[in-house]
Structure formats: structure tokens, C-alpha cells
Amino acid sequence: MPEYNQLTDSIAQELIGIFGAANVYYNDAERLEPYAHDEAAGCATRVPEAVVRPKSAEEISQLMKLANREKNPVTA
Numbered sequence: 001m002p003e004y005n006q007l008t009d010s011i012a013q014e015l016i017g018i019f020g021a022a023n024v025y026y027n028d029a030e031r032l033e034p035y036a037h038d039e040a041a042g043c044a045t046r047v048p049e050a051v052v053r054p055k056s057a058e059e060i061s062q063l064m065k066l067a068n069r070e071k072n073p074v075t076a
Helices: 009-019 029-035 057-070
Strands: 024-026 050-052
Touching: 009 024, 009 050, 009 057, 024 029, 029 050
Parallel strands: none
Antiparallel strands: 024 050
16 A cells, blocks of 8 residues: 655645635645545545645646645545
8 A cells, every 4th residue: 555645834835825725725634624535325434635726727737746746635
């Protein structure tokens, strides 16, 4: 199984630089909690380290490059 790194404050700042502060949820339990589960009954929950809201294919590309470089997992 691949090993992944945790999201750091510096990576979160890079995400904010790409997506803007309004489109990155980080260190905010109240905003992250709705993304911790699927709507299907019985699904496991796990609060994400961050949520980003891309607005374009270019932003998604930048996200994936950053995630690959830093070995951070991404869930669509």
C-alpha cells in the first residue's frame, strides 16, 4: 500500500495560493465535517485534512501536481 504524507501548513498555504482562501477549508472542523462521510448509510467517516473547491480544469491540474509532489492523497 502506498505511503502518504499529512498535509502541512505550508502545503495548505500553497493550496490557498492556487484556489483562494474562500475555496480552501483547512483547520476548520465545522466546515470540514460535512465532507467526512458519504450519504450512503453505514459508510465510515473520516474528517479530511482539507477541502478545496476548484473552478477550472487548470486548478485541478495544479492540485494534482501539488498532491503528487507532496504525496498527499486526493479524493474526488
